[in-house]
Amino acid sequence: MTRSIQQKHGRRPHSRAAERRPSRRWWLAVVVAALAVVGGLVLLGQAQPGATAAAVATAGKVKGDPAAPVTIAVWADFQCPACRLFALGPGRQVEERYVKDGTAKLVWHNLAFLGQESVWAAEAADCADAQGRFWDYHDKLYAEQTGENRGAFGKDNLKRFAADLGLDQAAFNACLDSDRYAGQVKAERDAGRQQGVSATPTLFINGQKIQGAPPFEQLAQLITAQAAAARTRGEARP
Amino acid sequence: MSRRRRPTRAPAGGGAPGWRGRAMIVLAGLGAAISGYLTVAHYSGALALCAGAGGCETVQASRFAAVAGVPVALLGLALYLLLLGLSAWRTWAPRTAAAPVALTLFGLALAGTLYSGYLTYLELYVIGALCPWCLGSAALVTAILGLAAWDVVDATSDAPARGLCRAYD
Numbered sequence: 016m017t018r019s020i021q022q023k024h025g026r027r028p029h030s031r032a033a034e035r036r037p038s039r040r041w042w043l044a045v046v047v048a049a050l051a052v053v054g055g056l057v058l059l060g061q062a063q064p065g066a067t068a069a070a071v072a073t074a075g076k077v078k079g080d081p082a083a084p085v086t087i088a089v090w091a092d093f094q095c096p097a098c099r100l101f102a103l104g105p106g107r108q109v110e111e112r113y114v115k116d117g118t119a120k121l122v123w124h125n126l127a128f129l130g131q132e133s134v135w136a137a138e139a140a141d142c143a144d145a146q147g148r149f150w151d152y153h154d155k156l157y158a159e160q161t162g163e164n165r166g167a168f169g170k171d172n173l174k175r176f177a178a179d180l181g182l183d184q185a186a187f188n189a190c191l192d193s194d195r196y197a198g199q200v201k202a203e204r205d206a207g208r209q210q211g212v213s214a215t216p217t218l219f220i221n222g223q224k225i226q227g228a229p230p231f232e233q234l235a236q237l238i239t240a241q242a243a244a245a246r247t248r249g250e251a252r253p
Numbered sequence: 254m255s256r257r258r259r260p261t262r263a264p265a266g267g268g269a270p271g272w273r274g275r276a277m278i279v280l281a282g283l284g285a286a287i288s289g290y291l292t293v294a295h296y297s298g299a300l301a302l303c304a305g306a307g308g309c310e311t312v313q314a315s316r317f318a319a320v321a322g323v324p325v326a327l328l329g330l331a332l333y334l335l336l337l338g339l340s341a342w343r344t345w346a347p348r349t350a351a352a353p354v355a356l357t358l359f360g361l362a363l364a365g366t367l368y369s370g371y372l373t374y375l376e377l378y379v380i381g382a383l384c385p386w387c388l389g390s391a392a393l394v395t396a397i398l399g400l401a402a403w404d405v406v407d408a409t410s411d412a413p414a415r416g417l418c419r420a421y422d
Contacts, residue, residue, distance in 0.1 A: 041352075045360035053367040056328075059320045116317065116379065246295070 076149050078110065079120030084245035085113065085238050088122045088219040090212045093136035093156045094129045094163045098216045101228035102157045108231040113238050123153065126207045126215050127200050132168035135191070137200040139173040142190035146182050155180060221245070270355075270404040274344030277358075277400050281337035284393040287386050288329030295324040312384040317375050325372065329390055332365050336397055343404060355401070355408035362398035369394050 087109065091098035106121070113119040125140070127133040136156055143152030155176045161167040170191055177187040190196070207217075211224070218225040220234070221241040270277070295318065312318065318325055339358040342349070369391035376383050 041356060045356050046363065049360045049364035049367065052364045053371065056320055056368055057371055060317060 076123035076144060077120055078123075078150055079114040080117040081120060083114075083117050083120040085119035085221055085241045086122060086219075087119055087238070088124060090124045090126045090207050090215060090217040090219075092126055092129050092133045092215045093140065093153075094133045094160065094168065095215045096160070097228050099157045099160050101216045102153070105228060105231040105234055109234055109238070112235065118242050119238050123149070124207060125200050125203045126212055126217075127204055128215070130164040132164045132166075134197070134200055135170055135173060136168040137203075138194060138196045139168075139170075139177070139187075139191050141196035141199060142187050143177065143180070143182060145190060146186065148180060148182055151180050152176065152182075270343045270347065270400075270407065273400045273404055274340055274347070277340035277397050277404075278337060278344060280393050280397050280400075281333050281340055284390055284397070285330060285333035285337060287390050287393070288326050288333055291326035291386055292324055292330050295319075295326050312376055312387060317372070317379070329365075332361060332394070335361055336365075336394075340397075343408075351408040352405075355405040359398070359401040359405045362394060362401045365394040366391075366398045 089101075089106070091101070109119065110121065114121060125137040127137040140149055140152050140156065143149050156168070159167060159172070159176060166172070173191060174184070174188050178184055214226055216228055218229075218234075220237045221244075223237065223241070225233075225237070320328065336358065339354055339361070342354050343351070343358065369387075372387060373391055376387065
């Protein structure tokens with residue numbers, strides 16, 4: 016009976032080899048192979064610079080992966096209230112969303128134009144940068160901002176901020192007292208003005224100028240568009 | 254009155270995956286369409302269209318959209334095309350190399366499901382945006398995995414060695 020059904024269905028009897036049931040080893044091999052492929056892909060993805068969310072690389076006044084396809088140049092003054100709003104609001108959101116995942120990097124430029132304490136604050140931030148702590152000092156300055164040229168960013172307070180952050184106090188104080196970066200701060204301000212920066216904050220997202228502190232949603236739109244454009248041009252990293 | 258005897262369905266042992274094969278073809282085809290669209294969107298620079306929700310643009314613009322220069326969407330397209338081909342093989346040539354083909358299908362679907370799970374984790378906890386297309390693809394490959402697992406159990410069962418068909422009622 017069985018044979019007649021096989022003929023009716025046009026089936027050939029199976030050879031012994033074909034009928035052999037794959038052993039558990041084969042199951043195991045398939046599962047291990049699948050895990051190996053996925054593990055390889057995950058490791059490849061993780062190996063890409065900046066892929067880990069935990070660490071945001073900072074190189075001087077650059078925050079994020081230097082090879083990120085989108086560059087957000089920030090021109091700001093540490094005494095500027097709008098800059099503080101940007102830094103603590105949309106700026107932080109951009110960092111969380113786009114800098115940590117390597118899509119964008121922030122590049123800071125001093126535009127110290129609101130008075131002497133702006134200049135001192137910018138110099139102090141550069142002194143912190145000399146110790147590799149620019150962004151910590153940047154955050155501290157905006158956290159401590161209380162008004163323009165009313166002593167909040169006097170040199171004593173600037174030194175105290177450095178102490179609070181655990182910087183090398185002697186080196187920092189010497190740097191600030193000597194106005195080591197005064198020339199650099201002035202040169203940066205002049206460079207900003209030459210680029211048409213007349214107010215703060217002013218952002219350049221891959222060269223596209225935005226004046227003021229835009230809401231995060233607007234920034235997100237611009238960043239994703241620039242990332243897509245960069246990818247199209249083949250500039251984006253893998 | 255003579256009772257008309259009806260043949261039972263051939264047992265799946267070492268045999269045709271039946272509706273499961275056709276379902277896998279459909280699911281893999283849908284997956285290929287989604288990943289094909291995302292691949293085109295990736296290379297054209299166009300932002301993926303979201304049906305009213307989600308963060309396709311964000312996911313697409315993130316660094317996780319490519320691995321070693323290869324867009325994840327392209328990897329997905331390659332996977333779905335392989336799944337499509339193997340599903341078609343299982344459906345239309347069920348007796349040819351049944352066990353190896355079924356096992357390969359299962360292994361690929363397993364890898365796809367695990368990687369989709371990892372990508373969904375990234376969307377939720379690292380990128381902070383969900384892409385409906387990616388979630389749809391994850392659901393498709395997971396469904397294919399279930400069917401492939403079922404198929405591989407049948408394809409490697411002892412039934413053929415014991416007698417192929419159960420004859421007639």
